[in-house]
Amino acid sequence: MSTRPRPCPPPESAFAGFRFPPEVIMVAVRLHLRFNLSYRDVEELLVERGFEVDHVTIYRWVQRFTPLLADAARFARHSPGDRWFVDETYVKVNGVWRYVYRAVDQHGQVIDVLVSRRRDADAARRFFRRALAALKVTPTEVVTDAATVYPRVLDELIPSAWHHVERYANNPIEADHSRLKHRLRSMRGLRTDKTAQVIPAGHAFMQNLRRGHYELGFDASPATRVAAAFTELTQAI
Structure with missing residues (x-):
């Protein structure tokens, strides 16, 4: 009997089992993440291109x-800077307010996003643990508002970082929140906690991609960089 090892089958594509080709799916996802469009807007744009796709299907694609695109791109992501600006904003999920923890570095790269039902030390701890584990980078300075939970959490998780609290010092992240709020406005609300996590995280991924924080699409012109990056990521997943 032969003992020669059998070749491993190639991993199944994430697009296996879908009726529409990957190119159509990726165009729909890219349009929704990149532009201030509702799912029905994207549905109409696809119909104009000869593809009849229900807006609910587009929602499911997004x-x-x-998350698959963001995960595939993480190996091409630039390391963030050492100054983190951290703050929370609010989104309404099925009529109930949720807290969105977000951070950006001094170069405008969005560090991470976490949606939480509560604004407390446990939520802040989860946010920092996620960011530190995913990025393998420890900041030297963290700028926050005057929320009382931050000193304790930062002393526990990043004791070497200087915790900076000063009026107007956190303007970079507060200004960045407005971009997310503008994007969510056309969606007319979020229905589930899962959607509330995926969409802000997808917005951050697209924002970082457009700002050049990934080694993706750099051979393309600035106007086509995002589309080129999505083509590369389509092949990866």
Whole structure:
């Protein structure tokens, strides 16, 4: 009997089992993440291109493929800077307010996003643990508002970082929140906690991609960089 090892089958594509080709799915996801469009807007744009796709299907594509794209791109992501600006904003999920923890560095790269039902030390701890584990980078300075939970959490998780609290010092992240709020406005609300996590995280991924924080699409012109990056990521997933 032969003992020669059998070749491993190639991993199944994330697009296996879908009726529409990957190119159509990726165009729909990219349009929704990149532009201030509702799912029905994207549906109409696809119909103009000869593809009849229900807006509910587009919603499901965005929910499924946005995390896959961000995960595939993480190996091409630039290391963030050492100054982190951290703050929370609010989104309404099925009529109930949720807290969105976000951070940007001094170069405008969005560090991470976490949606939480509560604004407390446990939520802040989860946010920092996620960011530190995913990025393998420890900041030397963290700028926050005057929320009382931050000193304790930062002393526990990043004791070497200087915690900076000063009026107007956190303007970079507060200004960045407005971009997310503008994007969410056309969606007319979020229905589930899962959607509330995927969409802000997808917005951050697209924002970082457009700002050049990934080694993706750099051979293309600035106007086509995002589309080129999505083509590369389509092949990766």
